[in-house]
């Protein structure tokens with residue numbers, strides 16, 4: 376991880392969620408904070424009990440810093456065999472990219488969790504594993520809130 380990216384994530388220690396009035400409390404929210412040619416920063420809010428499908432990060436490197444609460448990460452191989460389970464605590468920085476595997480993030484706690492994600496390069500599309508059809512589905516990465524200055 377470059378010093379520039381370390382500093383960038385290091386600058387985020389707490390987040391004042393009142394800055395994001397559109398946020399729907401208790402639901403997962405994805406908010407684009409910064410968008411550049413080679414990276415983007417995304418704030419995510421995880422309601423208690425929320426979990427993602429298993430997904431990849433296409434060709435992007437993804438660092439995740441946990442700002443509040445706790446989360447569980449399950450890493451799988453491409454055939455969705457569980458490789459490891461990690462518990463993410465406040466201020467830890469987690470890293471994943473395709474050579475490590477695909478993953479699933481779960482909020483198994485009783486309170487909200489908040490994360491900052493740094494994607495380099497920006498994550499335009501990714502794939503998620505659909506349990507029902509047992510196939511990988513391509514998704515366009517979308518946000519719940521994009522500040523006007525980034526549109």
Ligand SMILES: [Fe+2]
Pocket residue numbers: 430431432437478480
């Ligand atoms: Fe992810």
